[in-house]
Amino acid sequence: MSQITEIAPDVFKITTFISEVNIQFNQFLVKDEEPLLYHTGMKGLFPTVNEAVAKLIDPTTLRWIGFSHFEADECGALREWQRIALDATAICSFVSKIVSVDDVVAERPARALEDGEVLVTGKYRFKFLQTPHVPHAWDAGHLFEENSGTLLCSDLFHQNGEVEAITNSDIVSRFKEMLIEYQEGPFANYLPYTTKTEKILGRLADLKPKTIAPMHGSTYVGDGESAILDLAQAMKDVLA
Numbered sequence: 001m002s003q004i005t006e007i008a009p010d011v012f013k014i015t016t017f018i019s020e021v022n023i024q025f026n027q028f029l030v031k032d033e034e035p036l037l038y039h040t041g042m043k044g045l046f047p048t049v050n051e052a053v054a055k056l057i058d059p060t061t062l063r064w065i066g067f068s069h070f071e072a073d074e075c076g077a078l079r080e081w082q083r084i085a086l087d088a089t090a091i092c093s094f095v096s097k098i099v100s101v102d103d104v105v106a107e108r109p110a111r112a113l114e115d116g117e118v119l120v121t122g123k124y125r126f127k128f129l130q131t132p133h134v135p136h137a138w139d140a141g142h143l144f145e146e147n148s149g150t151l152l153c154s155d156l157f158h159q160n161g162e163v164e165a166i167t168n169s170d171i172v173s174r175f176k177e178m179l180i181e182y183q184e185g186p187f188a189n190y191l192p193y194t195t196k197t198e199k200i201l202g203r204l205a206d207l208k209p210k211t212i213a214p215m216h217g218s219t220y221v222g223d224g225e226s227a228i229l230d231l232a233q234a235m236k237d238v239l240a
């Protein structure tokens with residue numbers, strides 16, 4: 001059973017905790033004239049995520065399916081979604097589309113977004129930022145909803161465990177704990193730290209998000225600019 005929480009106006013977080021890996025997987029459904037789902041979850045999660053989405057909208061009316069990079073928890077169930085929502089188009093970076101998505105996981109060709117491009121879904125405006133290797137993967141990008149100041153931040157701010165849906169408290173220390181824990185096990189080097197990491201994170205901080213919505217763990221509501229700068233420092237401390 002997935003849990004549903006409204007984290008910003010019309011932005012619903014769908015959370016499923018998988019105890020074997022001690023991780024929550026979050027998808028975000030944005031209710032608008034053209035409904036958008038951010039992250040599909042893995043194929044195995046499709047039935048429970050579909051059931052949750054059906055409590056919010058008619059799933060067949062889904063128009064856009066976004067994600068940061070090509071990976072099972074980001075877009076593994078894209079084809080399953082596109083088979084029930086016949087007008088649903090994937091939105092991702094050009095690299096994602098060309099290198100993997102169209103060939104491996106899409107029922108129909110994806111729409112590649114350019115860096116800085118804004119996708120209007122009705123009331124809401126999603127700005128796309130190309131962020132190679134942040135959080136990880138060559139094709140990575142981020143979507144930022146400009147009206148509510150919501151940053152859909154994928155694996156950035158990843159927190160392990162069964163945590164609260166939404167918080168005003170610091171989530172960077174939990175993120176740092178996860179990084180340290182992962183460095184000692186099979187998930188070592190989960191996130192790279194490159195010569196471009198600080199600059200890319202600075203660009204995300206400049207958006208001054210009010211809500212930060214990670215794929216794994218609690219959503220943070222507060223001073224997003226400071227939180228991202230703190231996260232950059234945590235990554236530098238552990239990974240650089």
Ligand SMILES: [Fe+2]
Pocket residue numbers: 069071135136155
């Ligand atoms: Fe990832």
Ligand SMILES: [Fe+2]
Pocket residue numbers: 073074154155215216
């Ligand atoms: Fe992830």
